[in-house]
Amino acid sequence: xxxxxxxxxxxxxxxxxxxxxxxxxxxxxxxxxxxxxxxxxxxxxxxxxxxxxxxxxxxxxxxxxxxxxxxxxxxxxxxxxxxxxxxxxxxxxxxxxxxxxxx
Amino acid sequence: xxxxxxxxxxxxxxxxxxxxxxxxxxxxxxxxxxxxxxxxxxxxxxxxxxxxxxxxxxxxxxxxxxxxxxxxxxxxxxxxxxxxxxxxxxxxxxxxxxxxxxxxxxxxxxxxxxxxxxxxxxxxxxxxxxxxxxxxxxxxxxxxxxxxxxxxxxxxxxxxxxxxxx
Numbered sequence: 001x002x003x004x005x006x007x008x009x010x011x012x013x014x015x016x017x018x019x020x021x022x023x024x025x026x027x028x029x030x031x032x033x034x035x036x037x038x039x040x041x042x043x044x045x046x047x048x049x050x051x052x053x054x055x056x057x058x059x060x061x062x063x064x065x066x067x068x069x070x071x072x073x074x075x076x077x078x079x080x081x082x083x084x085x086x087x088x089x090x091x092x093x094x095x096x097x098x099x100x101x102x103x
Numbered sequence: 104x105x106x107x108x109x110x111x112x113x114x115x116x117x118x119x120x121x122x123x124x125x126x127x128x129x130x131x132x133x134x135x136x137x138x139x140x141x142x143x144x145x146x147x148x149x150x151x152x153x154x155x156x157x158x159x160x161x162x163x164x165x166x167x168x169x170x171x172x173x174x175x176x177x178x179x180x181x182x183x184x185x186x187x188x189x190x191x192x193x194x195x196x197x198x199x200x201x202x203x204x205x206x207x208x209x210x211x212x213x214x215x216x217x218x219x220x221x222x223x224x225x226x227x228x229x230x231x232x233x234x235x236x237x238x239x240x241x242x243x244x245x246x247x248x249x250x251x252x253x254x255x256x257x258x259x260x261x262x263x264x265x266x267x268x269x
Contacts, residue, residue, distance in 0.1 A: 013158075013159050014155075014158045014159065014162065014163050015162055015163055015196075015230070015231050015232075016162055016231075016232050017160065017161050017162035017164070017232060017234035017238045017239070017242065018159060018160050018161075018238060019232075019234065019235075019238045020232060025237070025238055026235065026236045026237055026238060027237075031237065031238075031241075032237055032241065036160065036241045036245075039156055039245075040153070040156075040244070040245060040248065043149050043152045043153045043156065044149070044153065044248060044252065045149075046145060046148060046149035046152070047145075047146055047148075047149025047150045047153065047249075047252045047256070048149070048252065048255070049145075050142055050145035050146045050148075050149055050256075051142070051146065051255060051256060051259045054264075054266060054267055054268065055267075055268040055269070056139075056141045056142055056145075056268065056269040057268040057269035058269075060141075063141065063269070067145070
């Protein structure tokens with residue numbers, strides 16, 4: 001793995017896009033469908049639930065435990081909701097539309 | 104005997120324009136100014152996490168007022184961070200093209216570099232790699248969602264709900 005180690009050492013975050021570290025990121029369905037979607041779901045949930053959870057008072061551990069549960073539920077909803085919409089779009093474009101209007 | 108923690112004191116409602124402006128200047132600052140330390144820290148973590156994740160994914164090219172102007176409007180509500188990123192991008196990673204007088208500064212292409220005077224010259228390597236395709240799209244998407252969430256945070260900081268604790 002010397003190539004990977006060199007790439008990681010040479011990587012300058014914010015300046016090189018992640019494609020420098022992972023050249024296949026352009027075309028890998030895992031990049032968008034899993035890594036980016038999971039990250040965006042989680043961070044969006046953190047920011048949104050920080051505004052919506054009514055009570056963050058009390059002992060820190062208990063408050064963060066309640067907050068984390070809210071965040072996890074919302075993140076899972078976004079993740080599988082977007083994957084479901086993607087699946088529906090796939091079915092529509094590749095199966096239903098060709099059936100209605102064959103080429 | 105009952106004790107009342109300062110954290111459990113309900114926040115007064117009403118209109119707080121200053122905290123709204125502070126929230127637009129830096130994510131989480133408005134809630135910190137309201138005394139909601141935990142909420143401010145979590146808002147800052149979520150929004151700045153999204154913004155910097157976008158920069159990690161798409162590089163500094165994800166924030167570009169000159170070439171992605173419409174997207175910049177969505178990124179701008181993150182505040183000082185967005186404007187500082189754009190300033191660094193325009194001044195440090197773009198150069199003047201000597202063949203096109205008066206043209207906007209541009210990024211150096213392959214086999215080009217930017218000299219100390221900020222002029223693009225042949226040879227060498229560009230200081231920044233332009234992000235393309237999905238990587239660029241994801242970088243912009245993350246940073247724009249961060250901006251739009253900070254609009255929500257600023258409205259929340261300007262009009263804090265009455266029944267909220269900490």
